[in-house]
Structures are given as structure tokens and as C-alpha cells.
Amino acid sequence: MISIQGVSHAIGGKRILNDVTTQIAQGGITALIGPNGAGKSTLLSLIARLEPLQTGRILVDALEIGACSDQVLAQHLSILPQMADHTPRLTVKELVGFGRYPYNRGRPTAQDDAKVAQALDMFGLNLFAGRTLDTLSGGQKQRAHIAMIFAQDTDYVLLDEPLNNLDIAAGRSLMKTLQSMCADHRKTIVIVLHDINVASRYADHIIAMRDGSVIKQGRPAEIVDSSLLQDVFETDAPVVKVEGTNLVLM
Amino acid sequence: MNRRLWGLFALLLLSCAFYMLWGVRAPWSFVLPFRGVKLGALILVGCTVSTASLLFQTITQNRILTPSIMGFDALYLLLLSGAVFWLGGMTVAGARPQIVFLVTASALIIASLLLFGTLMRSVRGDLLRMVLTGIIFGALFRSLTSFLERMIDPNEFAVVQAASFARFTQIETDLLALSACISGITLLRCWAIRHRLDVLALGRDTATSLGEPPRRLELEGLILIAILVSVSTALVGPLAFLGLLVLSLARLVTPSEKHAILIPSAGLIAAITLVGGQAVMEHVMALSTPLVVVIDLLGGAVFLALLLKGSGR
Numbered sequence: 333m334i335s336i337q338g339v340s341h342a343i344g345g346k347r348i349l350n351d352v353t354t355q356i357a358q359g360g361i362t363a364l365i366g367p368n369g370a371g372k373s374t375l376l377s378l379i380a381r382l383e384p385l386q387t388g389r390i391l392v393d394a395l396e397i398g399a400c401s402d403q404v405l406a407q408h409l410s411i412l413p414q415m416a417d418h419t420p421r422l423t424v425k426e427l428v429g430f431g432r433y434p435y436n437r438g439r440p441t442a443q444d445d446a447k448v449a450q451a452l453d454m455f456g457l458n459l460f461a462g463r464t465l466d467t468l469s470g471g472q473k474q475r476a477h478i479a480m481i482f483a484q485d486t487d488y489v490l491l492d493e494p495l496n497n498l499d500i501a502a503g504r505s506l507m508k509t510l511q512s513m514c515a516d517h518r519k520t521i522v523i524v525l526h527d528i529n530v531a532s533r534y535a536d537h538i539i540a541m542r543d544g545s546v547i548k549q550g551r552p553a554e555i556v557d558s559s560l561l562q563d564v565f566e567t568d569a570p571v572v573k574v575e576g577t578n579l580v581l582m
Numbered sequence: 583m584n585r586r587l588w589g590l591f592a593l594l595l596l597s598c599a600f601y602m603l604w605g606v607r608a609p610w611s612f613v614l615p616f617r618g619v620k621l622g623a624l625i626l627v628g629c630t631v632s633t634a635s636l637l638f639q640t641i642t643q644n645r646i647l648t649p650s651i652m653g654f655d656a657l658y659l660l661l662l663s664g665a666v667f668w669l670g671g672m673t674v675a676g677a678r679p680q681i682v683f684l685v686t687a688s689a690l691i692i693a694s695l696l697l698f699g700t701l702m703r704s705v706r707g708d709l710l711r712m713v714l715t716g717i718i719f720g721a722l723f724r725s726l727t728s729f730l731e732r733m734i735d736p737n738e739f740a741v742v743q744a745a746s747f748a749r750f751t752q753i754e755t756d757l758l759a760l761s762a763c764i765s766g767i768t769l770l771r772c773w774a775i776r777h778r779l780d781v782l783a784l785g786r787d788t789a790t791s792l793g794e795p796p797r798r799l800e801l802e803g804l805i806l807i808a809i810l811v812s813v814s815t816a817l818v819g820p821l822a823f824l825g826l827l828v829l830s831l832a833r834l835v836t837p838s839e840k841h842a843i844l845i846p847s848a849g850l851i852a853a854i855t856l857v858g859g860q861a862v863m864e865h866v867m868a869l870s871t872p873l874v875v876v877i878d879l880l881g882g883a884v885f886l887a888l889l890l891k892g893s894g895r
């Protein structure tokens with residue numbers, strides 16, 4: 333369980349998160365939704381200690397962010413940032429191999445090689461394994477980064493808008509992969525999504541944010557409706573139910 | 583990749599043989615030790631300059647800047663004149679070069695942590711601002727140095743004066759044993775953290791999420807760089823573009839992002855450049871052109887090409 337207790341954050345005097353307190357249950361997909369600038373990426377960066385915490389506490393199971401060992405945390409929690417660092421001259425295979433670094437500290441074992449091969453396979457990257465990242469398309473690069481996170485094989489996975497750049501087939505296959513990771517390996521996935529319909533269809537839980545606060549949360553079937561759209565996005569799109577899923581008509 | 587490293591090693595052995603054995607006219611028992619000491623110094627300088635430059639590029643996440651371009655060498659010379667000024671006033675006969683070296687090197691570690699530690703945080707990722715800062719630092723340090731030189735006793739002025747220009751013919755051999763020990767330990771440390779440097783090169787966020795928080799490693803890197811720069815500047819003076827030149831060559835000859843490959847490859851290429859180049863200059867061209875001029879000409883061209891091509895990363 334990720335437990336966020338009274339977290340506030342300010343940059344240059346500007347309040348970005350306002351006393352956020354919430355819990356993300358273990359197992360399943362939790363989607364973070366909200367308008368641009370709501371503070372979703374900031375919250376994720378704080379959980380993944382990419383930014384130092386200013387006020388409040390964050391606990392990932394028993395590990396306290398900011399106090400626990402970095403290496404141990406890296407074996408429990410991984411993150412795909414919204415703007416992944418670009419490392420143009422690495423090959424896809426080398427990049428994915430870095431996912432094993434928290435375990436092998438740079439000295440790969442046969443087991444690590446097997447995990448890397450599995451990750452390449454899972455994200456359809458076998459054909460590109462030997463190519464450097466600067467020769468790939470945006471979506472292929474995105475897949476390579478996700479494959480690295482997958483190879484890191486942590487209980488908690490944070491993904492900031494991973495569907496960016498992915499075509500519909502790659503997007504669906506990613507969401508299905510995430511579902512099966514949760515079902516088969518008890519992973520906990522926190523994912524920032526811009527398409528509320530994707531959240532509604534694939535997530536087990538939705539957390540809606542606006543202006544640095546959590547406005548609403550719950551199961552998609554219960555909270556995705558016109559009032560949510562009004563409160564969070566200030567737009568009045570109609571919501572219809574198709575095969576048991578609440579969908580927003582654009 | 584390993585075969586290429588062995589190839590470079592063979593080339594280095596050849597250049598060493600050429601440097602040591604070509605055109606010996608005086609008795610061997612005199613020539614061999616005489617040349618041997620200089621050979622050792624050249625190899626040491628090659629390894630320190632190339633490793634310091636590689637470390638700096640990894641920490642600052644670019645492929646254009648090196649410690650010398652950012653003004654580390656100039657800062658060393660400024661601190662050296664400060665040390666000579668201060669120590670020279672204290673002792674009558676002038677301080678021993680080893681003491682002066684140790685004082686200057688320690689001052690450089692502290693100064694570079696203060697200056698570059700804060701600077702790197704504020705202008706990171708902005709290549710042009712980094713280049714500009716380097717140019718301004720270099721000019722500032724050099725003018726402060728010449729100001730101090732005017733206040734130094736003329737006898738001691740010779741120490742600073744001699745150190746201010748790159749030279750391979752009059753190497754500071756008094757310092758060789760001491761600096762070989764210090765840089766040996768420093769280079770071993772660089773080798774020990776090679777995998778962590780690979781992760782740091784992925785970028786700050788990725789490094790953090792892989793359990794390698796950048797802050798401490800960056801500070802340690804700055805300390806290692808300051809020691810390595812002190813050694814090379816003390817031995818042969820400032821070398822503006824050698825680091826950049828050999829790193830660009832290393833990335834061509836052994837195209838890899840791994841520090842386990844790049845550290846030895848850049849070190850070997852730097853040693854080959856210095857030893858082979860000096861052998862040609864001394865034995866063939868009879869010193870008509872100083873080697874530094876050639877290296878800076880080539881390195882400067884590489885610098886311009888990289889800057890204009892915009893391949894900073």
C-alpha cells in the first residue's frame with residue numbers, strides 16, 4: 333500500500349500540492365486523472381523520490397520515502413517519468429538491461445539476461461534490440477522505456493502518461509499487459525491517464541485531482557459520470573454505459 | 583570491443599618503443615632513465631586528462647565540455663600563484679614543490695566543489711550558458727593569476743610562470759612519484775565506480791529511480807576531477823583541448839556508452855597521442871612545432887565541429 337499523508341509541495345512560492353492525503357491499495361491499477369497542471373506528475377515524482385518531499389510523509393509498504401535505502405526502494409518501486417531522460421546512443425537492449433541494475437549493480441547474471449529477453453519479447457522489441465534509441469520512432473522509444481521498467485520487476489510501478497505516442501494497438505496491448513501483471517503477479521500500478529475512457533475501462537480505481545488536491549476517488553463504475561467531468565474538468569460531456577463501462581462522449 | 587582495446591594497447595607499446603629507442607646517441611645508461619621518466623609522465627598525464635574529461639562529461643550530461651574548457655586548469659594556476667605567494671612569504675628558501683602541489687590540489691578540490699557544485703545545479707542542461715560560464719571563468723582566473731604574479735617575489739614568480747604554459751619537454755619530474763601515487767589511487771576509484779557512472783549517464787531521474795541518487799556521485803566525481811586536473815596541470819601545464827580530442831576519438835574507435843570501455847579506451851588514446859606525438863616531435867621534426875599546438879589545433883576544430891553540429895548529448 334502507498335500511503336500519502338498530508339503532502340504539500342510548493343515551487344518558487346507557488347502552491348502545487350495542497351495537503352494531499354490518500355491511500356493507494358495494493359494490487360490493481362489506480363488511474364490518476366485531472367486537467368493539465370493539476371499536480372499529477374508532481375505527486376508521482378514525490379512518491380518516486382525524484383523530487384525531495386517538503387511537507388508530509390509517504391510510505392510504500394514499510395519503506396518511508398526520503399529515509400529508506402535507495403537501492404532497496406529501487407527493488408520495490410519504479411517510475412516512468414512523463415519526460416523520460418533521453419539517452420540517444422544506447423541500444424534498446426542496453427537500456428532495458430539497466431532495469432536490472434538495482435539487483436546486479438552492473439554485473440548481469442544469466443537470470444538478468446532472461447528477464448531482459450522476456451521484457452523485449454513482451455513489448456515487441458526483438459526486432460529493434462540492437463538499434464540505438466535515436467534511430468527509433470517516438471512510440472518505439474516509449475515502448476523501450478516501458479520495457480526497462482518491466483525488467484525492473486518491482487511490486488509498485490508508477491507510469492506517467494505511458495500511452496503518449498502509442499498507436500491504438502500498442503496502447504491496448506500495454507493496458508492488457510498491465511492488467512495481467514496485476515492479476516498474475518500482484519503488482520500495484522499507478523498510472524496517469526489523459527483519456528478518461530481508458531481509465532474507465534482498464535482501471536480498478538480512479539483518483540481525480542484538480543488544483544493540487546484530490547477531488548474524488550472510487551471505482552470507475554461509481555464515479556465516472558457527468559458530475560465528475562463538471563467538477564474536475566469543467567466540461568459537460570454526456571456519459572453513456574456500454575457493456576458495463578461508463579464512457580464519455582467527446 | 584576488447585580486441586580494439588588490445589589493438590590500442592599494442593599501438594601504445596609501439597609508440598613507447600619508438601619514443602624510447604629512436605636515435606639514441608648518448609650512452610644507453612643515460613638516455614633510457616632520462617627518457618623513461620618523461621615517458622611515465624606523458625602516460626600519467628594522458629590517463630588523468632582523459633579520465634577527468636570523461637567524468638566531467640558524464641556528470642554534466644554533455645559531450646562538448648571538459649574541465650579545461652570550463653576553466654579548471656586556469657583555476658589551478660590561480661590557486662598555485664596564491665599558494666606560492668602565501669607559502670613563499672612564510673619560508674625563506676621557498677617551499678618544496680611537493681608541498682606547494684598538495685596545498686594547491688586541496689585548494690582546487692574545495693574551490694571546484696564550491697564553484698562548480700553550485701554552478702552545475704543552476705545551469706545544467708543549458709549548453710550555451712555552460713560554455714559561456716567556462717569562458718568567463720577562464721578569463722577571470724587568468725587575469726587574477728597575472729595580478730597575483732605581479733605581487734610575487736621575482737624568484738618565486740619563475741615557478742608560476744613555468745607552470746602557466748603547456749610543455750612536454752620540461753616536465754616537473756620532482757612531482758612524478760607523488761603524483762603517480764595520488765592519481766593511481768584516484769584512477770582506481772574511477773574504475774571502481776564505472777557501473778554507477780553508467781547509470782548516472784542515463785539522466786538524473788532514471789538514475790534516481792534505479793537506486794543511484796545523483797547528488798553524492800556528482801560531488802564525488804567533482805573531487806576526483808579536481809585531483810586529476812591538479813596532477814596533469816602540475817606536471818605539464820594546461821592542455822586546453824586534449825581531453826575533448828581523445829574522448830571524441832575514443833567514441834569513434836570504441837563506440838560504447840559503458841565506462842568500462844571508455845575509461846581504458848580514452849586513456850590509451852590519450853597516451854598514444856602524447857607519447858607518439860612527442861616522439862615524432864622530438865625525434866623526427868626536431869621540436870620545430872610544439873606538440874601542444876598541434877593537439878590544440880585538432881581539438882579546437884573538434885570543439886567547433888561538435889558545437890556547430892549541436893550534438894551536445
Ligand SMILES: Nc1ncnc2c1ncn2[C@@H]1O[C@H](COP(=O)(O)OP(=O)(O)OP(=O)(O)O)[C@@H](O)[C@H]1O
Pocket residue numbers: 343344346348366367368369370371372373374375414
Ligand atoms: N519546475 C517547476 N517550476 C515551476 N512550476 C512548476 C514546475 N513543475 C511544475 N510546476 C507547476 O506545477 C503545477 C503542476 O504540475 P504537474 O506537472 O504536476 O501537472 P500535471 O497534473 O502532471 O499536468 P499534465 O497533465 O499537463 O502533465 C503546474 O501548474 C505547473 O505549472
Ligand SMILES: [Mg+2]
Pocket residue numbers: 372373374414492
Ligand atoms: Mg504531468
